[in-house]
Amino acid sequence: MKNQLLRRALLAVLLVLGSFANQPLRAQSILIQNMPARSVLSLDGNWNYIIDPYENGFYDYRREPFDQSKSGKGGYYDNQKPSSKDEPELIEYDFDHSATLQVPGDWNSQDPKLLYYEGTIWYKKSFNLTPKAGKRYFLYFGAINYESHIYLNGKKLGMHKGGFTPIQYDITDRLSPNGDNFVVVKADNTRRQDEVPTINTDWWNYGGITRNAFIAETPETYITDYKVQLAKSDLNTLTGYVQLGGANKAGQTVTLDIAEAKVRQQLKTDADGKASFSFPAKKLTYWSPQNPKLYAVSLSSGSDAVQDRIGFRTIQTRGADVMLNGKSTFLRGISIHDENPLIPGRARGEGDLRMLLTWAKELGCNFVRLAHYPHNETMLKLADELGLMVWAEVPVYWTISWQNAATYQNAETQLSDLISMGKNRAGIVVWSVGNETPLSEPRLKFMSSLAKKARELDDTRLISAALELHREGSNVIVDDPLGEYLDLTSINEYAGWYWGGKPSEITKYTFNIKYNKPVFISEFGGDALAGYHGTAETRWSEEYQEALYQNQLKMLSTIGNLRGMTPWILTDFRATRRQHPVYQNGFNRKGLISSSGQKKKAFYVLQEYYRQQAKKYDGK
Incomplete structure (x- = not known):
């Protein structure tokens, strides 16, 4: 035997x-x-x-x-x-x-x-x-x-x-x-x-x-990784590192050059090929949606050189406020899928992506939620260029296998890769670890571990997720324990569409939110088939969606800590779940812009609201 x-x-x-x-x-x-x-x-x-x-x-x-x-x-x-x-x-x-x-x-x-x-x-x-x-x-x-x-x-x-x-x-x-x-x-x-x-x-x-x-x-010896950003909550200090890969990476000279800012630093790599730095930089023009300043940043070592365009800004929360470069801001946003509605399929290149972000700018946005997965690196660079802050997300969505160790490792790897790809993009101000995940102890362990990992990898940005809520009568209660680990209290709510009666009835709802943090409405909305008209009570009509937005904005204005939103969604997008043969036909019709590029009536409701918020926060 x-x-x-x-x-x-x-x-x-x-x-x-x-x-x-x-x-x-x-x-x-x-x-x-x-x-x-x-x-x-x-x-x-x-x-x-x-x-x-x-x-x-x-x-x-x-x-x-x-x-x-x-x-x-x-x-x-x-x-x-x-x-x-x-x-x-x-x-x-x-x-x-x-x-x-x-x-x-x-x-x-x-x-x-x-x-x-x-x-x-x-x-x-x-x-x-x-x-x-x-x-x-x-x-x-x-x-x-x-x-x-x-x-x-x-x-x-x-x-x-x-x-x-x-x-x-x-x-x-x-x-x-x-x-x-x-x-x-x-x-x-x-x-x-x-x-x-x-x-x-x-x-x-x-x-x-x-x-x-x-x-x-x-x-043979090359620059594999780098981070060049402002220190956490510090507008006067540039920090980061340069990592070499390949052969002979120890003891090498690395040059960081930002000519316009009169910055030139000579660095030496350690035994692992890494050179870290932190030094004063007091004459920078800070990146913002009003002035999306990008600097030409050059990194060189030996025969290798990499060029990038990087903006410098800080983002933090202070009580109920979101602070961009030390100044309170309102995140005037919209959610976006990686899809051009005008042609079938995934967005294929810069033209598709620039069109989507240009529409967001026309809407009055200073912020976009790139849902529900990492978007194209080109999209992140365009957001920097156009002056749009970004919510970047991993696809931990709905009912993940919370107790499966391999599933968690997969999610953490995708999060790490997203942060690695986007860490030098000034526009990214929020890392999101998931969307609409149901309450349970295994889920809390899974999601809080992701939040801790994101903070470990990058402590200079905000961490969030779309939290769960529940209703008791006309009271909307937000007490999801995951909120303890996050910087924003972000929620998806669909009063007037999936619950809450007709649009005219949703203003009766009030919010009871556990956390004294900035409140961010990561989704709200309802479907409308472009060109289909009726009254404010005719479901699927542009008038219904218009009334829904009008009354949503009235309802949300009662939240004292409200500091931003990304309604669902910029454009109609394809979704296999959406099968109504008249109104949907394979599309989620919650877009403010139709699958033929037509702006629906609700587009102009949100545009006017954002104009008022810009005047309040930005003086415009």
Whole structure:
């Protein structure tokens, strides 16, 4: 018996060791900052694709993954070609003769048969790149929804979970010396209970490589990470760090140069390649929505140099107030999804994103809630440029698997990646750890741990989440224990739509809020089909939505600590849950702007309210 147990134990060890031999590379543990600013080879454009609902290209007929077999061969990622025209092997796929999809872009909007498809699609792209001596190369994807397995020249680089955060791999030693290369991606947007987000959401589950793809080139020793910001609550001190990666990173000189501000600092990296700094900077023009000043910031070390445009500001709370650069402000906001309503699918590029933010500015906003997941890095930079403060969020949404350790780690990783990507963006003033999560002890532990992690990673911004509320008669009560861990008391409330009667009846509600903190209404609203008209009591009409906004603003004005809002939502957006064949037809119609770009009547109600708030707080 002992010998049998020993043999089993030895076999288990050998299997583990064997599996390590075929392990793929790990993605960067720290995302390389501002990767699009590097010298890049774009992989955007046409990618061949194969629909694979049975995952034949990943598993053999025993449901064993090909890439975990002894040979590591047999999957679609091999991109296998017949070795002979006369006696070809049996190969049951062919990327080169398959149809193509555009990257960036979701698959749902590019082929009618993929409209509702959830499952696996394989992507393949060939490219020519001959590696140069003394250079490093990184494969980058802005986002792939949701689980992706990534292969280069038939070898696995790794697996990534999360549909909205960047993916990076060092591929320097994996490139073909003759320059002929191909990358294969297995993208799977299947919804699962233990993932982040979970099965049930209220937005379209777009699949595919939805953001830019490229290969970035750096020197052998390169700047991998940096933070250049004002110290917490201190308008006169610049703090941060520069982190080198690669070879020979210890004891290197790093130069921080902000020429316009007459700042030039020479720094030395420590044994880990990190150089921290803190020094006075008393003549800066501070970033604000009224004056979104951005400085050209240059970081250099050896043969590597990175350029960025960074604004400097402070954000904090003081009692009931939100203080931007030491001055009380009202967050005049709107919620936004990463979707252009005028064309099917995910927002594809800067033009789509700039249009959305320009609409927000026209509405009178100084703030946007980028819901309910990390948005494109380009969106964050545009918000900086246009003078919009940002609420940035991770997709801990509704009913996450609170007691699953892997689910929590997934959420924390997505939060860490979001903060890493956005930490130099002046516009981001709020990190949100979730939305509308039901009360329970496991949920409180999960969410409070995320809040603590966010504060650990960045103590210079506000931490929030959309809290739960309950009603007793006409009293709206906010006493969610998660509020203890947050800087804002943020709530979603839908009086006049999901509860509270007709719009004319919602002014009877009053709020009993436990926390003496700034109150932020992260959602309110109701659906209206643009062009459909009736009375203020005709549900789905523009007049109903208009009256709802009018009475919501009256009701909310009774909250003494009210310091901002992001009504739901800027534009109509696609949502599979919304199935009414007349009024919805696959769209959530709560937008103030329709799916054809038409401004609804409620748009002008909120615009006028924001004009009054700007006059009160900004003197305009």
